[in-house]
Structure formats: C-alpha cells, structure tokens
Amino acid sequence: MAEHPGDVAVTLIDQRLAEEAAPLVSGLVADQVASKLTAQDPTLWGPEAESESAIRLSWTTLAESSRPLLAEIDALRAELRAEGVDRVVLAGMGGSSLAPEVIANTAAVPLVVLDTTDPGQVADALAGDLERTVIVVSSKSGSTVETDSHRRVFEKAFTDAGIDAAARIVVVTDPGSPLEKSSVEAGYRRVFQADPHVGGRYSALTAFGLVPAGLAGADVAGLLDEAAAAAEVLKADDEANPGLLLGAALGAAHARGAEKVVLADTGSGIKGFGDWVEQLVAESTGKQGTGLLPVVVEDSDAPGFADAGTDATTVAVGPAVGTARIATEGTLGGLMLTWEYATAVAGRLLGINPFDQPDVEAAKAAARKLLDSAGDDTPDTPAVTDGAVEVHASEGLLPEGTTTVAGALHALLAAAPAHGYVAVQAYLDRLDDASAVVLRPEIARKSGLQTTFGWGPRFLHSTGQYHKGGHQNGVFLQITGAVEQDLDVPDRPYTLGVLQHAQALGDGQVLVDHGRPVLRLHFTDRAAGLAQLVNALAEVAG
Known part of the structure; x- marks a missing residue:
C-alpha cells in the first residue's frame, strides 16, 4: 500500500511494454489529455462520442x-x-x-x-x-x-x-x-x-x-480524501501521471494483441477490487469488435496469470510479484479514480466511446420477450441428460453421438479459437453455490485459454457488454439450476425463478445470434450437478 492517503503508484515491470507505452504517454501529455479530461472536455474521443461524453464526465471531480x-x-x-x-x-x-x-x-x-x-x-x-x-x-x-x-x-x-x-x-x-x-x-x-x-x-x-x-x-x-489526493496527480499533464501511464500501457498491449487484462490481488488490502475493475474496463471498452477483457483470477499463481500468453497483460493489484507485467498500488479511493482515468484514456487509444454500452439492452430485451411468453408451454428439451445435468447447446456445437457432460465440455472448448476465451456464467446462488468458482481455474487449466467467471445476472451489467460488443472469440458456458423454493414478485406476473431462467436464456440467445457457441448445463439437483460437472472436467482432455 502507498504510505500516504491517495498516493497511487503504477509500475510497468515488463520492459517491452514500458518502451511501447512511452511514446503514447508523451502524446497524451502533448495533447493535454489529463487536464482536458479533468476539465470534462467531451471532444477527447471524437465527434461521434461527443454528445454522450458531454453528459458523462462529472466523475472527475x-x-x-x-x-x-x-x-x-x-x-x-x-x-x-x-x-x-x-x-x-x-x-x-x-x-x-x-x-x-x-x-x-x-x-x-x-x-x-x-x-x-x-x-x-x-x-x-x-x-x-x-x-x-x-x-x-x-x-x-x-x-x-x-x-x-x-x-x-x-x-x-x-x-x-x-x-x-x-x-x-x-x-x-x-x-x-x-x-x-x-x-x-x-x-x-x-x-x-x-x-x-x-x-x-x-x-x-x-x-x-x-x-x-x-x-x-x-x-x-x-x-x-484518498480520491482527492490522487486527483491532484491525475489531472497533471505529466509523464509520471499514473492514469496516463496505466491507460497507455493497456492501449499499447492491446495494439500488439494483448486484448485480455488479467487481474490478481497481491496483497493490496482491498477486497474484491478486481470485480469492480471488471465492469469498468469491460463495459467501457468492449464494443465495435474490440476492447479489453478483464480476467479476475484467484491469486498470482493462478492459471491465466502465472502462465499468461501473448494475448494477455497481467496486472497486480498491490505489490509487483511473479509474472505481473504491471503493478498498481494505492488506497481504494486513489486506485478507483486512477483506473477510471486509465479506462477513459484507453478508450481514446482504442478509438471507442468509453461511456456508452450499446449492446447491454439486447439481453434485457430478449429476457423481457421470454417473460412475456412465460405462460407458454414450450418445452425446454435438453439435447442430452447425464445424471443430474441436462445439456443444452447452440446449434451445431455437439457432435453426433454426444451423451455425456464431459463430451459436451470437450465440444465447447474445441470450438474456441486460438487466443479466444471461455466465459463461465453461473445463474446460481452466489452464497450457497459459492463453490462453483472452482470452475474458473479448472477450465483455464484444461483449455489453456483465458477464462472468466461471472454470477448471473450480475455479469449482464458488467462483462455482458464485452461479450456482445468486444472481440468475438469467446465461447460461453452457462450454468442454471433447479429452484427448490421460488419467490413471487408482488404485482408482477412472474417469480424470481422464472425471471432468472429468462435472463439466462435471453442472454444465451443474443450470444447465439452473434455467432458464438453456447453450452448451457442445467442442474436438476444443484449440489449433485456441480459435483458431476467438476468430475466431468477431470475427464476432458487438455
């Protein structure tokens, strides 16, 4: 942690990355991006973004x-x-x-x-x-x-x-x-x-x-107070500005194919910071077929961080350790404001508007349509039933003769392109079904791909924008589960369970419409289904 409230340090550990970022930082300083951003100048992202930017910049003060x-x-x-x-x-x-x-x-x-x-x-x-x-x-x-x-x-x-x-x-x-x-x-x-x-x-x-x-x-x-102290540094058109340095590093890494940002806490003292950064970066940059996909991992030894390839930049939230290519240290308020500046800067370098979210509404609309037809008796027939798991797959994903969860998982991972990613989307109970998080590192080990984990529908308001608008190289594993005791939503024609199911199916349909492979595994018994899925992963060839 920094010694004084609001102090923030961004260190580019990777020498090549530091060299590539340096001219970008110089250009940002010459263009007075930091001071203009603090002054809420809406022209920084081009004429197409100006109307949106004009009403989205008060966060700087x-x-x-x-x-x-x-x-x-x-x-x-x-x-x-x-x-x-x-x-x-x-x-x-x-x-x-x-x-x-x-x-x-x-x-x-x-x-x-x-x-x-x-x-x-x-x-x-x-x-x-x-x-x-x-x-x-x-x-x-x-x-x-x-x-x-x-x-x-x-x-x-x-x-x-x-x-x-x-x-x-x-x-x-x-x-x-x-x-x-x-x-x-x-x-x-x-x-x-x-x-x-x-x-x-x-x-x-x-x-x-x-x-x-x-x-x-x-x-x-x-x-x-922490944010105010950091703001004094972040508004300066100076090559030591941590917001400019971090934004330029992310932009430089993306320019050479590192479209994922892998985040590990290395002793920051901040609890869950990666989850907050995940929404900020993914929803801000994931559009027009480009963007930065945050991958939040368990620690600096986790798969995806310790073995990151050329498609990823590893960022330590806390002191520099191991294979981290960037380290970001500071207080919570200071780091929040620094990442906001850096994300806005990265948006400028990527040539996108970091303040809109054009693809978020699609999943909401699809879910509403399903809710409107919730009374229909349309069967939700699985392609395969294996024990406590019902397997549903996008058209053409499962090879003929697939009869097991392991076979379906193999088909999904095989459909991922080189340097793609796997998104695990768990429409489950974040507390009672918390052990589902083990799926992220296990799938990352098996696939050798960057793998994200999101709780549904929470991720729809976070990485959901990137899934539709960002690089179209993801494959998607949805997990849904039987509801033991549903809850009515007062004065609404649906229950929470029906809403949850509609959100999963609606988002899955939008992903399919974008040409992405989607595998949904429905647990008829949540505990048994999760255990079965973990065992099935062990059978999947790496």
Whole structure:
C-alpha cells in the first residue's frame, strides 16, 4: 500500500511494454489529455462520442462535489441506529452494487448485497432480522428489473411483518427519474439524488457508492480524501501521471494483441477490487469488435496469470510479484479514480466511446420477450441428460453421438479459437453455490485459454457488454439450476425463478445470434450437478 492517503503508484515491470507505452504517454501529455479530461472536455474521443461524453464526465471531480452527501449519510445512519436499525441490505446491479460492495468489504463492515435473481439468495436476505433492516434501492432510472423486484419483495415482507415499509426503504437514483417520483409519492424514508452526469460504472464516488457503504459504517469521508489526493496527480499533464501511464500501457498491449487484462490481488488490502475493475474496463471498452477483457483470477499463481500468453497483460493489484507485467498500488479511493482515468484514456487509444454500452439492452430485451411468453408451454428439451445435468447447446456445437457432460465440455472448448476465451456464467446462488468458482481455474487449466467467471445476472451489467460488443472469440458456458423454493414478485406476473431462467436464456440467445457457441448445463439437483460437472472436467482432455 502507498504510505500516504491517495498516493497511487503504477509500475510497468515488463520492459517491452514500458518502451511501447512511452511514446503514447508523451502524446497524451502533448495533447493535454489529463487536464482536458479533468476539465470534462467531451471532444477527447471524437465527434461521434461527443454528445454522450458531454453528459458523462462529472466523475472527475466527485472527490469534492460528493462531500455534501457525507453529513446527510451520517445523519441518516444515526437516526436508523437510534431506532435499532443496523442491518443494511443493498438492492442494486452493476455500478450500483460493485462499488459499495468493495468499499464495505475493504472497511470490514457488513453489507448484504442483492445483485441476483436467485430465489434462494434473496430468501436468505429476507431471513435476516427485518426488525433491524433497512434496504437501499439503487438504480439510475428505477427500471432495472432485478432491483425493482427486490424492492417489491422487501416492501411486502416488511408489511407482512407489521413494519412500516416506507420507513425502511432508502432510494438512490438520478434526479427526475421515474423512481424518484414514485419513491416520493410512496413516502420512502429518504431519496438521495446522484449526479446524473456520471455513468453507472464510474459512479463509485457518487451517492450510489457512498450511501449504502456509509450507512453500513464505512469511512466514506476517508475514501473521498484518498480520491482527492490522487486527483491532484491525475489531472497533471505529466509523464509520471499514473492514469496516463496505466491507460497507455493497456492501449499499447492491446495494439500488439494483448486484448485480455488479467487481474490478481497481491496483497493490496482491498477486497474484491478486481470485480469492480471488471465492469469498468469491460463495459467501457468492449464494443465495435474490440476492447479489453478483464480476467479476475484467484491469486498470482493462478492459471491465466502465472502462465499468461501473448494475448494477455497481467496486472497486480498491490505489490509487483511473479509474472505481473504491471503493478498498481494505492488506497481504494486513489486506485478507483486512477483506473477510471486509465479506462477513459484507453478508450481514446482504442478509438471507442468509453461511456456508452450499446449492446447491454439486447439481453434485457430478449429476457423481457421470454417473460412475456412465460405462460407458454414450450418445452425446454435438453439435447442430452447425464445424471443430474441436462445439456443444452447452440446449434451445431455437439457432435453426433454426444451423451455425456464431459463430451459436451470437450465440444465447447474445441470450438474456441486460438487466443479466444471461455466465459463461465453461473445463474446460481452466489452464497450457497459459492463453490462453483472452482470452475474458473479448472477450465483455464484444461483449455489453456483465458477464462472468466461471472454470477448471473450480475455479469449482464458488467462483462455482458464485452461479450456482445468486444472481440468475438469467446465461447460461453452457462450454468442454471433447479429452484427448490421460488419467490413471487408482488404485482408482477412472474417469480424470481422464472425471471432468472429468462435472463439466462435471453442472454444465451443474443450470444447465439452473434455467432458464438453456447453450452448451457442445467442442474436438476444443484449440489449433485456441480459435483458431476467438476468430475466431468477431470475427464476432458487438455
């Protein structure tokens, strides 16, 4: 860690990368990119991006502009504590959940994060002490289907328990949004307005990041102090600027074919930082057939990091170790702002608009279409059933005669192009089915390919943009599971289980429409199915 709050160090360990990045940094300094970015100049990414950029750059000054929130957060937390309410549940997706989760985890304060449609995981959150619970509903518009469902479920649970639901619901949204209007009409405890000129993935230092983490007990004032100290360095048109250096390194690496960014924590003291970076980088750069795919691994010895090939750049979050080609060190607030600057810079070098997400809506639309037809009795017939696993595959993926999970896995991995990647997408319970994360390193070892792991539908608001808009060389393993006890969504014609299933199938269909191989393994029994899948992987030839 850095010695002083806000200090950030970016070190290019790989000599070739340092040499390739140097002229890019010089060009960025000559073009005054850092100072123009801080001044919110929307012309930095070309005329096509200018209209979007003009309303998405307020994140550069949040370390100061978010300070009025601090007193409001402290006051509300004190009120709630005085009433015996000290359990904070956050309903949010993407930038509305990833930032507050890493802030709270790093501060070691409890925050229950709901960024799932899995009925079991939502039921676990409901099973907590509702008498002590406040739910923070975070959504820029309020139209996010997962978050709206969580709000409905908790509002009914509070009411059924004889608790004044309105007094236990806090909202974070953009000013003038439909959610703000409906929340005021409903008399919810508090409505916090976020800065509307900040996109979700850049919103860590807005109300979306600060309110839930602050209510949970994190030192969000200290977080802003860290960011403010880093901002002094990041705004400078100087070749030592860590944001310019990191952005240029990522751009230089991509120019020679290193389109993946492999992130390992090497002792940063920050919990889950890679998951936050994953959305920031993937959703910002993965478009127009290009981009940088973040691959979050378990540690610096993990497959994908220790043995990274020419298609990947390894980044240590913390001190430089082993095969790391870049090291990034600093405080949480400082590193968040540095990565935001670096991502915007990388977008300029890649020639894309880092502030839009043109392919995210496709999966949502497909899921809505499936929800609308949820009452149809269309059979979901597997191509193969092997024990507790039903196998569904995109057309032409499975060779004739495939009868086992191992055979289906072999077919999927064989369909990956050289220097492609495997995306594991687990539509399961992030808590009860947590052991599914072992699939990432196991598949990486077997395939020799960079392999990502995402919890569905959470990743749809993160890497989902890259999957459709980035380099089209991925193959996709979806995992779904039988629901033991479903949950109704009040005043909606579907349950959480039906929504979760529709999200998986909808995203899978969009990927197929993009010509990508998709294998879906459905566990009729989750524990047995997962064990069977791990055993099947052992049978797959490397």
